Amino acid sequence: MNIINSAKEIQSSLQNIRRELHQYPEISRNEKRTSELIIRELKKLGNFEIKENINGYGIIADLKGKYPGKTIALRADMDALQIEEETSLPFKSLNKGVMHACGHDNHVTMVLGAGMLLSKYQNELHGNVRLIFQPAEELSPDGGAKGMIKEGALEGVDAVFGMHVWPDLPLGKVGLKVGPLMAASDHFTVTIKGKPSHAAKPNEGIDAVVASAQFVSATQTIVSRNSDPMKALVITIGKIIGGSRYNIVAGECTLEGTCRTFSPEIRDLAERRLQEVLNGICTLSGCTGELNYERGYMAVDNDSKITEYMSNNVKSLFGEDALVNVEPAMTAEDFSFYLNEKPGVLAWIGTTAEGEEVFPLHNSHYAPNEDVLWRGSALFTELVLNFNK
Incomplete structure (x- = not known):
C-alpha cells in the first residue's frame, strides 16, 4: 500500500470537510453542527462503531482491525475561538465573531481522513483504532479532555496520538520533542480593596490602583529572583479593572x-x-486582597518511546528532512490529560508554505495551507498501521 498516494486521493474530500467546518465554527460547549458533520462522515464509512454526545458534543468512534493487537487512539479537538475572522478566504466564517483561528477544523479533518484511510485498510489492520473528537479544548482551565476521559475515551487504549497545526513550521515538517512540549496553564484573579476618597485628598483614602501597580511590578520578581533561571516560568497579568x-x-x-x-x-x-x-503589598498599602488561583491544563509531556516511534514513522513516510526537533512553547493544550493517563505524543505539523506570510495561532488572519490535511491524515494512518507490527 502507498499511504501518501491514498491520502492525496482523498485530498479534495478533506478540503470540502475542512471548509465546511471553517465556515461554521462553534465555540466551546456549542459544537452541535460540528459533531453532526463528523457523525455524517463517519457513517459514510460504515465500519466504525460510533458513540455520540460524550461530555457534551464529543464523539468516540472505534474500528476493529482484522487481526488482534493493541488499541491506538487518535484525538482531535473541535471548538473554535471568539475571534472575528479577517481572512479573504472564500469559505471564511459565516458565524460572526467566531473563527477556527487555532486550526481545530484541520485537526478534525485530519483524524477523519485517517478514519477514511484506515477504513479502506481494515483488512491489513492489526489491533484497533479509536477516533476521539473532543469538545471544549479552548475552555481553560477545565477544558474537554478531562470529561472525555471520565466518560471512557481512554478505556482499553494502549497509546494516544495527537497533532496540532503549527504556523511557525514550514509545510511538510513535523515537530517533535521528548518530554515537556507545551506548558501547564493556570489562571488567577486578584481582588485588591482599599478605600475611596477625593483625588485631591488621597491621604483620606487607600488607593487600590497604586497597590495593584505595585503588585504587578512585584510579581515579576517571582520570575527573576525566586525561580530557578534554568526552569521556565511566565507570569502575565493581562487584565486590570479599577476605579470609577x-x-x-x-x-x-x-x-x-x-x-x-x-x-x-x-x-x-x-x-x-x-x-x-499579595499579602506583602496589602500590609504595605493598608489594602486587603484575595487571590483565586485556578490550576488549568497540565504540561504536555511526550513519552520517550512513543515519541521515538513517531519520529521513525515521520522519517519513513516523508523522509529524514521532514522531522524537526523543536523547542518547547509556553502555550498550553489539554491533550496533556490524555498523556497523564496513557503513553503517547503530541506533534506539531507545519502549515506555512514557502513564501506565505506567517500568522500565529489565535490570529484573525491565520489560514493554514490545506496541503497539511493529506499529510496529517497519512501520518496518523501510518502510526496506526505500524504500531502492532
Whole structure:
C-alpha cells in the first residue's frame, strides 16, 4: 500500500470537510453542527462503531482491525475561538465573531481522513483504532479532555496520538520533542480593596490602583529572583479593572493573569509566591486582597518511546528532512490529560508554505495551507498501521 498516494486521493474530500467546518465554527460547549458533520462522515464509512454526545458534543468512534493487537487512539479537538475572522478566504466564517483561528477544523479533518484511510485498510489492520473528537479544548482551565476521559475515551487504549497545526513550521515538517512540549496553564484573579476618597485628598483614602501597580511590578520578581533561571516560568497579568472616575481614589481593583510552567515544583512556587507578594503589598498599602488561583491544563509531556516511534514513522513516510526537533512553547493544550493517563505524543505539523506570510495561532488572519490535511491524515494512518507490527 502507498499511504501518501491514498491520502492525496482523498485530498479534495478533506478540503470540502475542512471548509465546511471553517465556515461554521462553534465555540466551546456549542459544537452541535460540528459533531453532526463528523457523525455524517463517519457513517459514510460504515465500519466504525460510533458513540455520540460524550461530555457534551464529543464523539468516540472505534474500528476493529482484522487481526488482534493493541488499541491506538487518535484525538482531535473541535471548538473554535471568539475571534472575528479577517481572512479573504472564500469559505471564511459565516458565524460572526467566531473563527477556527487555532486550526481545530484541520485537526478534525485530519483524524477523519485517517478514519477514511484506515477504513479502506481494515483488512491489513492489526489491533484497533479509536477516533476521539473532543469538545471544549479552548475552555481553560477545565477544558474537554478531562470529561472525555471520565466518560471512557481512554478505556482499553494502549497509546494516544495527537497533532496540532503549527504556523511557525514550514509545510511538510513535523515537530517533535521528548518530554515537556507545551506548558501547564493556570489562571488567577486578584481582588485588591482599599478605600475611596477625593483625588485631591488621597491621604483620606487607600488607593487600590497604586497597590495593584505595585503588585504587578512585584510579581515579576517571582520570575527573576525566586525561580530557578534554568526552569521556565511566565507570569502575565493581562487584565486590570479599577476605579470609577478620574478624580476619585480607587477603592477596588481586579487583576487577571496566567502562570505558565513546565515543572510541578515551579508551578507550586508561583502559586505560593503570588499569595505572599499579595499579602506583602496589602500590609504595605493598608489594602486587603484575595487571590483565586485556578490550576488549568497540565504540561504536555511526550513519552520517550512513543515519541521515538513517531519520529521513525515521520522519517519513513516523508523522509529524514521532514522531522524537526523543536523547542518547547509556553502555550498550553489539554491533550496533556490524555498523556497523564496513557503513553503517547503530541506533534506539531507545519502549515506555512514557502513564501506565505506567517500568522500565529489565535490570529484573525491565520489560514493554514490545506496541503497539511493529506499529510496529517497519512501520518496518523501510518502510526496506526505500524504500531502492532
